[in-house]
Amino acid sequence: MEVMKLKKPNIVILGAGYAGMITATRLTKQLGHNEANITLVNKHEYHYQTTWLHEPAAGTLSPDRTRMPINSVLDLNKIKFVKDSVVEIKREEKKVLLQNGEIEFDYLVVCLGAEAETFGVPGVHEYAFSKWTVNGAREVKEHIEYQFAKYNNTPEPQDELLTFIVAGAGFTGIEFIGELSERLPELCAHYDVPKEKVKMYVIEAAPTALPGFDPELVEYGMNLLESRGVEFKINCPIKEVTETGVTLASGDEIKASTVVWATGVRGSSIIDKSGFENMRGRIKVDLDLRAPGHDNIFVIGDCALMINEEINRPYPPTAQIAMQMAEVCATNIKALMKGDSLKTFKPDIKGTVASLGGKEAIGVVGTRKLFGSSAHFMKKMIDNRYLFLLGGPGLVLKRGKSPM
């Protein structure tokens, strides 16, 4: 009879992204085996590194290098893994509806990640690639290669097959076009396509690429990408995505059989569906990372909204902040269980590096600006540091990136 077990609180983590995985590893370390039942719910049996996905999407890295089986990182003797999709959080009933069942919680960690933000532009879901997941990256890669393969098999040359539009010059858009433009010579050679036939556009509604980034770095990045054939259209909102390309606010059309949508993200649609007060799928969390009015529900990662008081704007939804939130969240759950007081969360932004493909990158670390190969080196270090935080030196050795 497992009577004792009933007394253990149920801690349920929703989502195995950066926030969920770090929370899970920290909780399994900090809590003894008899202190709590910890459960992780995730749609797939694997965890993936969202910030690496521009590489498999452009075909410069195998998608398998960007994911790992959850049971290869977490000790499933200490945490229960449920492969299922979250349908709704029943806050008052303290349970979560899943596609194939339901699960009760005493403490809940909501880290369901982000979804593409369309800003109401019609046609995005129908005609653009907007899912930044392993499945989505694989689809973009195969779609691109299929367009190249089709090009020489059409009786009349269809140049739109070789036109690639990236909507949004933020981090994702820039990193993706960096990889694609770097790979272009190889693609052209493999498919017997003249390089001058390929057109790559990055279209951005804001007055600059990489808004908020250092202007000198932005200029370096744009010059580099332009030298590889990328054309920037800045200050240029997209009105609609269609079957044949995009229509700009000006009314002009650019024909393209590939449109990648990367204008930014919103939180998970489950947030709104579950009745939380939210802004674009994000919950403005308390300083201890709990949802307002809920003692036992933590919201971290891309679904959490926190204002940077210095500039009166929200912190961006980054992996870096998600992982820092996870550390505090795990600590606070343990404190709650013991009746201790909770820590407040304060992001500590160590730096930001955007890769540009090949050995190129731009970034800021501390107060230092980095260009080219030193920024590239730092980018690999950041990717490896995450693996270190998640699984220690063993995981870096097994799954890390060579910085050279």
Next chain:
Amino acid sequence: MEVMKLKKPNIVILGAGYAGMITATRLTKQLGHNEANITLVNKHEYHYQTTWLHEPAAGTLSPDRTRMPINSVLDLNKIKFVKDSVVEIKREEKKVLLQNGEIEFDYLVVCLGAEAETFGVPGVHEYAFSKWTVNGAREVKEHIEYQFAKYNNTPEPQDELLTFIVAGAGFTGIEFIGELSERLPELCAHYDVPKEKVKMYVIEAAPTALPGFDPELVEYGMNLLESRGVEFKINCPIKEVTETGVTLASGDEIKASTVVWATGVRGSSIIDKSGFENMRGRIKVDLDLRAPGHDNIFVIGDCALMINEEINRPYPPTAQIAMQMAEVCATNIKALMKGDSLKTFKPDIKGTVASLGGKEAIGVVGTRKLFGSSAHFMKKMIDNRYLFLLGGPGLVLKRGKSPM
């Protein structure tokens, strides 16, 4: 003043397939530099081995392994290469219209290869993959991988994405499904697709697969392919290829987003366009391989029709016969130039092997039936023997296939 040059006859070879390449190598060897101007016209700068294309089409071999730059095999000091497409042969005017010019000939070798035979079935060109070329093979491969990549990204499972139909259980169809079925476990693993979701059909109108092949070998092949999940529909004509799959003569529909058309070939459409008497693009050639009524036009390879008197049926359009024709054609052109009598052509069929993917094949060599790995070994030997005939041992070493 190049007065002497005008006296040299112009030998023009149309097409750089098996027949054209062997004719070119033999003529450049047999004729001295001052005896003739030899020109080879081909659409691409490369020659490819049509009989290998089921491998890149299924993704088991790089397409670059199935082709070679023409100038890497032929000595362009001895033969002129013109990269252009043939539009029409002006027989009486002794010239060939090309897309970008024209070329005069004293002797013409027509070896323009084959095109897909649709047998009047509607929708083949619109909805099926029927081009057995490097470009065509690349497109099939990328299309297949794209369907796998899409599968996990559709909200409702669309099983037709994972249904692959091969129309025709002849050599090409069987060899292609052999490669694809062999590669399937790898594809399923890479794209996270359950193997049982994948359906592979081979649909054949005739009462047997591989008509004309030894029944015991056919049974071996079918059993093997069935064990990999291939379903045969024999005696089952296709009425129409549609956007969503195929409609059978019975009225039944099979939904599939990939239909590969491999029901056999006809000769080049240039033959009919140029006013030659022909049957399905093939000219019933004289025994010396000339077109009836034309002293100076040889027709060899897939555009040549020759009756096997023993069974009163045409010899099949194979690489083996094309190469044997090329040897006789080169000899006969030299004989014509010297006023000697011409040789008659008689095929010497050494054997036939169909690969089934992996280390499996079936075949007949002489009177011996071969199965499994011995047939597989023989298939590689046949592939390498062609390279030997074309470019000697050096080409086998450089481009050959390991028989192990």
